[in-house]
Every structure is written in structure tokens, then in C-alpha cells.
Amino acid sequence: xxxxxxxxxxxxxxxxxxxxxxxxxxxxxxxxxxxxxxxxxxxxxxxxxxxxxxxxxxxxxxxxxxxxxxxxxxxxxxxxxxxxxxxxxxxxxxxxxxxxxxxxxxxxxxxxxxxxxxxxxxxxxxxxxxxxxxxxxxxxxxxxxxxxxxxxxxxxxxxxxxxxxxxxxxxxxxxxxxxxxxxxxxxxxxxxxxxxxxxxxxxxxxxxxxxxxxxxxxxxxxxxxxxxxxxxxxxxxxxxxxxxxxxxxxxxxxxxxxxxxxxxxxxxxxxxxxxxxxxxxxxxxxxxxxxxxxxxxxxxxxxxxxxxxxxxxxxxxxxxxxxxxxxxxxxxxxxxxxxxxxxxxxxxxxxxxxxxxxxxxxxxxxxxxxxxxxxxxxxxxxxxxxxxxxxxxxxxxxxxxxxxxxxxxxxxxxxxxxxxxxxxxxxxxxxxxxxxxxxxxxxxxxxxxxxxxxxxx
Amino acid sequence: xxxxxxxxxxxxxxxxxxxxxxxxxxxxxxxxxxxxxxxxxxxxxxxxxxxxxxxxxxxxxxxxxxxxxxxxxxxxxxxxxxxxxxxxxxxxxxxxxxxxxxxxxxxxxxxxxxxxxxxxxxxxxxxxxxxxxxxxxxxxxxxxxxxxxxxxxxxxxxxxxxxxxxxxxxxxxxxxxxxxxxxxxxxxxxxxxxxxxxxxxxxxxxxxxxxxxxxxxxxxxxxxxxxxxxxxxxxxxxxxxxxxxxxxxxxxxxxxxxxxxxxxxxxxxxxxxxxxxxxxxxxxxxxxxxxxxxxxxxxxxxxxxxxxxxxxxxxxxxxxxxxxxxxxxxxxxxxxxxx
Numbered sequence: 001x002x003x004x005x006x007x008x009x010x011x012x013x014x015x016x017x018x019x020x021x022x023x024x025x026x027x028x029x030x031x032x033x034x035x036x037x038x039x040x041x042x043x044x045x046x047x048x049x050x051x052x053x054x055x056x057x058x059x060x061x062x063x064x065x066x067x068x069x070x071x072x073x074x075x076x077x078x079x080x081x082x083x084x085x086x087x088x089x090x091x092x093x094x095x096x097x098x099x100x101x102x103x104x105x106x107x108x109x110x111x112x113x114x115x116x117x118x119x120x121x122x123x124x125x126x127x128x129x130x131x132x133x134x135x136x137x138x139x140x141x142x143x144x145x146x147x148x149x150x151x152x153x154x155x156x157x158x159x160x161x162x163x164x165x166x167x168x169x170x171x172x173x174x175x176x177x178x179x180x181x182x183x184x185x186x187x188x189x190x191x192x193x194x195x196x197x198x199x200x201x202x203x204x205x206x207x208x209x210x211x212x213x214x215x216x217x218x219x220x221x222x223x224x225x226x227x228x229x230x231x232x233x234x235x236x237x238x239x240x241x242x243x244x245x246x247x248x249x250x251x252x253x254x255x256x257x258x259x260x261x262x263x264x265x266x267x268x269x270x271x272x273x274x275x276x277x278x279x280x281x282x283x284x285x286x287x288x289x290x291x292x293x294x295x296x297x298x299x300x301x302x303x304x305x306x307x308x309x310x311x312x313x314x315x316x317x318x319x320x321x322x323x324x325x326x327x328x329x330x331x332x333x334x335x336x337x338x339x340x341x342x343x344x345x346x347x348x349x350x351x352x353x354x355x356x357x358x359x360x361x362x363x364x365x366x367x368x369x370x371x372x373x374x375x376x377x378x379x380x381x382x383x384x385x386x387x388x389x390x391x392x393x394x395x396x397x398x399x400x401x402x403x404x405x406x407x408x409x410x411x412x413x414x415x416x417x418x419x420x421x422x423x424x425x426x427x428x429x430x431x432x433x434x435x436x437x438x439x440x441x442x443x444x445x446x447x448x449x450x451x452x453x454x455x456x457x
Numbered sequence: 458x459x460x461x462x463x464x465x466x467x468x469x470x471x472x473x474x475x476x477x478x479x480x481x482x483x484x485x486x487x488x489x490x491x492x493x494x495x496x497x498x499x500x501x502x503x504x505x506x507x508x509x510x511x512x513x514x515x516x517x518x519x520x521x522x523x524x525x526x527x528x529x530x531x532x533x534x535x536x537x538x539x540x541x542x543x544x545x546x547x548x549x550x551x552x553x554x555x556x557x558x559x560x561x562x563x564x565x566x567x568x569x570x571x572x573x574x575x576x577x578x579x580x581x582x583x584x585x586x587x588x589x590x591x592x593x594x595x596x597x598x599x600x601x602x603x604x605x606x607x608x609x610x611x612x613x614x615x616x617x618x619x620x621x622x623x624x625x626x627x628x629x630x631x632x633x634x635x636x637x638x639x640x641x642x643x644x645x646x647x648x649x650x651x652x653x654x655x656x657x658x659x660x661x662x663x664x665x666x667x668x669x670x671x672x673x674x675x676x677x678x679x680x681x682x683x684x685x686x687x688x689x690x691x692x693x694x695x696x697x698x699x700x701x702x703x704x705x706x707x708x709x710x711x712x713x714x715x716x717x718x719x720x721x722x723x724x725x726x727x728x729x730x731x732x733x734x735x736x737x738x739x740x741x742x743x744x745x746x747x748x749x750x751x752x753x754x755x756x757x758x759x760x761x762x763x764x765x766x767x768x769x770x771x772x773x774x775x776x777x778x779x780x781x782x783x784x785x786x787x788x789x790x791x792x793x794x795x796x
Contacts, residue, residue: 062561068517069557075524076550079539083606086528087536091753094529095760101525102768105518109775113782132775167754397607398543407551415558422562 006392008401009081012408014377016073018370019412023067024144025369028137028186029193030060031111033221035130040220042123048212052220054118055430056197057130059423061115066419068108073408081401085384085394088164092157093147095169100143107136138186145185148376149177153246154385176246180239181376187232188372192365194225195331199362200427202355209431219348222358225365226335233328237290243379244291247386248300250379253311254321255287259301264288269322272314311381320371320378327368334361460759461752464530465741467765469734471526475519476730477634477723480627482516484635485509486556486583487628488658489576502576504651506563508642517557530761531751533604534741538593541602541609545589552586555579584628591627595620598681598733600743619676626669630726633662637706637722644715645784656710663707670729683743687736695732699725 034056041050075097078086110132117126150156156171157164201217244251251257256272257264266287270280285295302310311317334357341349348354384391458466489505492498528535539546559579563572592615596602601614614620636659643651677685688696702725709718739747752758 065557065561069554072517072521072553072557073550075521076539076546078524078528079535080543080547080550083536083540086539087532087606090528090532090535091530091757094525094532094753095757095764097525098529098761098764101518101522102764102772104521105768105772106775108518109772109779112779117782165754167756169756169760396540396543398540398611400543400611404547411551411554415554418558418562 005397005399005401006395008405009395010391012401012405013077013081015405015412016070016077016408017377018373019416020067020070020074021369021373022192022366023063023070024141025189025192026063026196027060027067027107028141028189029224030056030063030197031114031130031133031137032190033193033197033224034060035127035134036220036224037216038127038130042127048216052213052217055426057115057118058426060111062419062422062426064108064111066415070412070415080398080404081396082384082394083396085389088389089157089385092154092164092167092172093150096143096147096150096173099173100140103136103140103143107133107140110136141186141189142182145182146173146175146178149181150175151384152181152250152376152380152386153177154388160388177242180235180242184232184235184239184372187228187235188369190228191225191232191331192362192369194221194223194228195358195365196221196362198222198225199359202358206352206355206359215348218358222338222348225331225361226338229328229331229335233332236325236328241291244299247380249302249305249310250375251291252300252302252304253314253317253379254375255299256314256318257287257299257301259303260298261301262288262298263295264299266290267318269319272318309382311379313378317375317378320374324368324371324375327364327371331361331365331368334358459749460755460762461530461748462739464526464752464758464761465734465738465748467761468523468526468530469730471519471523473727473730475516475523476630477726478516479519480587480631480726481634481638482509482631483583483587483628484631484633484662485639486560486580487632488635488639488655490580490584494573500648500651501654504639504643504646504648507646508639517553520553526761529757530753531741531748532753534746534751536606537602537604537608537742537746538597540605540607541611541614542593542596543607544611545592545596545615549586549589549593552582552589556582556586583631587627587631588624591624592616592620594627595623597742598623598677598684598737600681600683600745602742602745604742604746617680619673619680622669622673622676626666626673629662629666629669633659633666634722634726636662637710637718640710641719652713656713659710660707663703667703681743683740684733684736687738688732691738692732692736695728695735699728699732702728 034053037049037056038053040046041048041053078090110129113121114126114130114133117129121129150172153176155175156168158166198218198221201214204214205218240251240254243254253272255264256267256270256277258274258276263285264287265277265285266283266289267277268281268283270277270282288295288297288299291297291299302314337354337357338348341347341354380386382390382392384394485505485508489498489502492501492505524535527538555578559575559577559582563575563579595617596609596615599617599619601609601617603609636655639655640652640659643649643655674685674688677688702721705721706718706725709721737743739749741748741751753761
């Protein structure tokens with residue numbers, strides 16, 4: 001009974017978080033793309049850029065609204081699924097959520113002002129009303145990811161068993177995993193949003209719509225994403241090295257290192273077994289080299305802890321890690337392609353192959369995002385708070401989690417499908433509008449506002 | 458008053474804000490459901506969309522605020538409530554998802570059928586969510602939530618007359634607030650027909666809320682003596698104040714006064730919540746868990762007070778700005794209801 005509640009709770013949490021992480025990434029980075037277009041539109045007097053900004057603001061509105069409710073579900077789940085975790089450590093990590101609340105409030109308010117202010121605010125006032133959205137998005141991302149960092153590197157509370165009686169908030173907020181986990185997630189948000197938005201316009205161009213709106217709509221987000229990708233690679237590399245030190249068992253599981261030794265082989269894919277990696281491509285000594293710049297570096301193996309303290313699904317974890325790194329490498333290649341094209345012709349490559357590559361980059365970046373999330377979450381298991389509280393001790397005693405998981409699964413599938421349909425319908429409507437050439441932002445209203453004085457129902 | 462009490466007051470402020478503004482949003486959803494389909498309900502629904510579009514996201518954040526303050530400041534109360542009341546809280550969460558999705562999509566749905574579906578979902582979820590949240594409050598008031606991980610009864614804790622009454626009261630109060638707000642919004646939109654429309658609905662909702670509140674008092678007398686005794690002693694001035702505010706709203710609506718009705722309507726709801734807070738003190742979970750016993754370590758409480766102080770300086774002005782822009786019709790997306 002309890003084992004099955006634990007499985008259901010973990011599945012529900014994994015699914016709802018995996019869903020929310022996409023919307024949260026869009027919520028953090030899409031307003032930035034929108035403001036870039038808005039700025040360009042105002043500075044260069046470019047109506048196409050303004051039109052893009054206005055359209056993206058509508059996409060921001062819908063994704064933010066859906067992200068707000070999926071985020072609310074997560075905050076319910078802190079109690080519905082993990083009451084003992086929150087009951088014991090809420091006073092420790094909760095402050096970060098209180099701070100996040102400040103940012104979220106600010107974000108919600110200024111998003112409303114920006115989205116609903118196109119008609120009546122002056123252009124530059126309107127632009128500046130969007131800036132707090134971007135800043136609050138970064139602050140909110142910091143706060144939330146810092147909680148996850150704390151779960152990986154818990155500190156700043158005592159005692160470590162039983163009820164927490166003393167908390168040091170600054171040690172909690174600036175825990176050792178923050179410097180690599182927070183930038184890694186924020187860059188991931190910019191990368192995913194950039195490639196995803198660009199991929200939509202690339203698909204449009206492949207279907208023959210090569211107007212200026214499509215070109216700008218591809219170029220702005222793609223440039224942002226291509227700048228973020230190599231930085232992300234470096235941050236991720238630093239993170240992996242830090243994890244090898246801070247959470248050696250997680251690292252051992254990511255790389256399928258069974259026994260502690262030096263000169264450890266780096267395996268790309270392959271099946272993880274207790275006798276070592278079966279299949280896959282092995283590069284002798286390279287894992288040790290990656291951890292300490294020398295093949296003599298010792299890498300701690302899974303055998304240093306008893307089997308019940310090792311992460312489950314080792315092969316999946318290893319594949320998730322390799323897939324994330326692999327996709328990031330491919331996307332760096334895409335960035336180079338763009339960079340070379342731009343350097344040679346002051347334009348992005350016009351070939352269909354380039355557009356096809358951009359078109360798949362959106363999905364690839366989402367896969368990488370989910371893989372990264374699997375690595376950090378599954379890799380921390382069986383702990384919910386690393387080396388302090390086991391996940392099985394945190395779960396609710398309430399029955400029926402399988403039922404709620406099923407309901408949420410169905411609801412979210414419908415929600416996701418509707419979201420995609422609605423965004424597609426929006427873009428169709430915009431295309432029709434393009435043909436008629438209506439709807440210029442900051443322009444005079446198309447018609448007089450409906451004056452209702454004297455109307456009787 | 459110690460730090461734990463101060464944080465409890467902040468929690469109550471959050472509950473009040475959510476009840477007043479989030480509650481009005483739920484109520485507006487209910488009115489949009491009751492307005493009827495097709496042409497008949499079109500104008501009221503347009504007014505509702507126009508009025509809550511820019512503010513509902515910000516109003517919703519108060520719920521998150523309450524949850525976060527509860528689990529940070531009084532984690533053991535959060536644990537007890539969310540594990541024992543797993544069923545109604547899950548249903549409320551599902552309702553919040555449906556409601557948010559319904560509202561987000563019914564603007565953007567292209568076909569009339571899709572739009573009608575989205576707005577029905579929005580309306581139904583606006584009815585169910587506050588109802589289940591109300592049953593949660595009823596369970597707490599009735600002392601049916603023991604400390605610990607799901608140690609209370611999963612069903613009877615919230616499926617009992619007192620909880621059901623309070624659930625219904627939550628729905629009615631939201632509808633009442635919404636109708637009073639929408640009267641002003643109709644005036645802002647220069648739609649006197651809608652002004653009359655919501656004015657008469659505000660009166661009905663006021664009477665229903667009053668009746669349910671009276672029945673709730675009887676329920677408390679039978680089932681939650683601690684709260685009842687508190688409400689009829691230390692909390693009595695606030696209860697009387699609430700009654701006066703409620704009567705004031707009715708008078709102002711009758712006189713078609715231009716201002717004051719919204720303020721008094723919020724006052725009527727806020728004073729009841731504060732009366733309840735006074736009645737329940739020093740308990741978070743009546744007669745089971747006190748504020749001091751549930752309180753987080755000192756540094757956390759200080760942190761919460763600091764964050765709240767910052768919020769007063771940053772968030773309140775921002776909310777004020779948003780509401781002002783809305784009131785001056787400077788932020789709007791959907792058009793005003795046409796005739």
C-alpha cells in the first residue's frame with residue numbers, strides 16, 4: 001500500500017513538474033524575446049517587430065495563465081503528496097518561496113499592465129512596463145531553483161534529525177548548489193524558449209511563408225538561444241564537476257561508475273549493470289579527466305553506498321545525462337552554422353536544411369530540458385533532502401494518490417493539447433490579419449470604442 | 458504580540474485578500490455561468506470578461522501567498538490540513554486548473570463552440586473551487602483536523618453539515634462580492650441595464666449569504682463550540698460590524714449610490730474573517746494546535762516578516778497601480794460589452 005502510494009506520488013510529482021517546467025521556462029524567457037522585438041520596433045521604427053512583440057505578448061498571456069495554475073498545483077502538492085517533507089522542512093526552504101511570491105506578484109501585475117496596455121499607454125511607457133516582468137522572472141527562477149539546490153545540498157538548519165529548531169536563512173538561500181544550478185536552469189529557460197519560438201517560424205518558412213515577420217520571428221529568438229547555448233555548455237560542465245564533489249553518488253549514477261577508481265572510462269550510452277557498462281562507446285580515462293583534468297583523478301563509485309542508497313533506473317539516468325549533453329552539443333553546432341552564415345552574408349543561412357535544423361531544435365531543446373530535470377531529480381533519489389530525509393519518509397499517508405494521478409494525467413493532457421491548439425489558432429488568425437494588413441500596434445483604434453451610454457438590454 | 462502572532466496576522470491578511478478579491482473572481486465566474494447561454498447571457502458575460510481580465514491573475518496569487526506563509530510559518534498545521542483533507546484540497550486544485558484554463562482559453566478559442574465550452578468549464582470550476590475550499594475551512598473550524606500525516610478521517614472530516622454549510626457560504630459570499638463589484642464595473646462601462654442586472658443579483662446574493670451565515674452560526678454552535686463562543690464574546694464587535702456593513706451595502710445599492718458599496722461589501726466579508734481569527738486565537742487548529750506550538754524557528758519568522766515588509770513597499774504600490782490603470786480604462790483588452 002505505502003510503496004504504491006510512494007510510486008504514485010513520485011509519478012504525479014514528476015509529471016506535473018515536467019509539465020510545469022516547460023511553461024515556467026516560457027514564462028521566464030518569452031517576455032525577454034517580446035521586449036527585444038518591442039525595443040527594436042520602437043528604436044528602428046519597425047512595425048513588423050512591433051507586431052511580433054504584440055503577438056508574443058498574447059502568447060505570454062496564455063502561457064503565463066496556464067503556468068500559474070500548474071504552478072499552483074505544485075504548491076498544493078507540497079502538502080498533498082509530501083506533507084512530512086513540508087511539515088518538517090517548510091520553515092527551512094519556505095522563505096525562498098515567500099521571496100518567490102514577491103517576484104511572482106510583481107510579474108503577474110506587470111504582465112497584466114503590459115498585455116492590457118497596448119492600446120492606451122504611450123509606447124515607451126508601455127515598453128518599460130514590460131521590463132519588471134523580465135527582472136521578476138529571473139528573480140522568481142532564482143528562488144524556486146534555489147529550493148531545489150537546497151534539496152541537493154541541504155544546510156543552514158539544525159538538528160538534522162527530528163524537528164528543526166533553528167534556521168539560518170542566508171545559508172539556506174545561498175547553499176553550495178545555487179551557483180551552478182540556478183544559472184543552469186535560467187540559461188535552459190532562455191535556450192528552450194529561443195529554439196522553440198524560432199522553430200515555429202522555421203516551420204512557417206519551410207511552408208513557403210518567407211515574409212519579414214517570419215524572418216524576424218526566427219532571427220530574434222534564435223540569436224538569443226544560440227548565444228545562451230555555449231554558455232550553458234560551460235555552466236553544465238562546471239555543474240557536473242561540482243556534483244562529482246558534492247553528490248558523488250548522483251555523479252556515479254549519471255556516468256555508470258560502479259567501483260571507485262582512477263582512470264575511469266567515460267561511456268556514451270550503454271546499459272548500466274552492477275558488472276559495469278554493457279555496450280555504449282567507451283573513452284578510456286576520459287571520465288576521470290572530465291572530473292579533475294587528469295586521468296589520475298579518482299571517481300567515487302556506486303559501491304561506496306549500500307544498494308538501497310543508490311538512485312533507481314540507473315540506465316535511464318545515464319541516458320538522460322548523455323542525451324542532454326549530446327543535444328547541447330548539436331545546438332552549439334547550429335549556433336556555429338548561424339554565426340558563419342551571418343559573418344559571410346549578414347543574414348541567416350537560407351537553405352532548407354538550415355530551416356529544417358531550426359525546426360527540430362525546439363523539440364530537441366525541450367527533450368534536453370526534461371533530461372536535465374530527470375538527472376537532477378532521479379539522481380538525488382532515494383533522498384528527498386540529500387542524505388537527510390528519504391523520499392519514502394516524506395510521502396502522504398492519505399489513500400487515493402493513484403486516482404488523483406490518473407485524473408491529473410488526463411486533465412494535463414487535455415490542457416496541453418488545448419494550449420497548443422489555441423496557440424496555433426492564434427497564429428492562423430495572425431496570418432489572416434497579415435494578408436489584410438490590419439492591426440498596427442500603437443496605431444489608432446480600428447473603430448470607435450463601443451459607447452454603451454443609453455444602451456438598454 | 459510575539460513574532461508568531463504577527464505571522465499569523467499576516468496569514469489572516471492573505472486569507473482576507475484572497476477571500477475578497479479571489480472570492481469576487483469566483484463569484485464572477487458563477488454569474489457568468491448563471492447568465493445563461495447564447496444571446497441572453499452575452500452582455501453580462503462580456504462585462505465579466507472585461508472587468509476581471511486584467512486583475513484575476515494578480516488576485517489568484519493571494520492563494521499562493523497563503524499556502525507559502527502557512528507552510529513556512531506553521532508547517533505542522535500545513536502538514537495536518539493537506540494530508541487529512543487530501544480529497545477536498547485535490548478537488549480544489551483540479552478546480553483551479555480547470556478554471557484558469559477555462560478563462561485563459563475562452564478568450565482565445567476561435568470557434569463559438571470551443572468558447573462556450575471553455576466558459577462553461579470556467580463557470581463550473583468557479584462554483585466548485587470555493588465550495589471545496591469552504592469545506593476545508595469548515596473541517597478546521599470543527600476541530601476535525603488532528604496534527605500529523607493524515608491522522609484525521611479522510612471523508613467525515615470535511616463531509617459533514619458544518620463543512621457543507623461553510624462551503625455554500627463561500628460560494629454565496631463570492632457571488633455577493635462579485636455582483637457588488639460588477640455594479641460599479643457596469644457603471645464604468647456606461648451600461649445602466651447591466652447596472653440594474655447586477656444590482657438585483659447583489660441583493661439576492663446578500664440575502665442568501667446572510668441566511669447561510671446565520672445557519673453557519675447555528676452549525677458552529679452545535680459543532681464548533683470554541684469558535685462559536687469566541688465569535689459571541691471577543692469576536693462579537695466584528696460580527697456586529699459585519700452585519701452593519703452588509704446592511705449598509707443593501708441601502709447603498711437601493712439608493713444607487715455612486716461609491717461606498719464596494720468598500721462596505723469587502724468590509725462585511727473582512728470583518729467576519731477577522732472575527733473568526735479572533736475567535737480562534739490562540740489556536741491555528743482549534744483546540745488541537747496553537748500558533749506558538751506550530752510556529753517555525755525564530756529566524757524563519759523574522760524572514761517572513763521582512764519579506765512581508767518588502768511586499769508592502771513593492772507589491773502593494775504595484776497592485777495599486779494596476780487597479781488605478783484598470784479603473785481609468787487605461788488597460789483593457791477585450792472590448793466593453795456592446796449593446
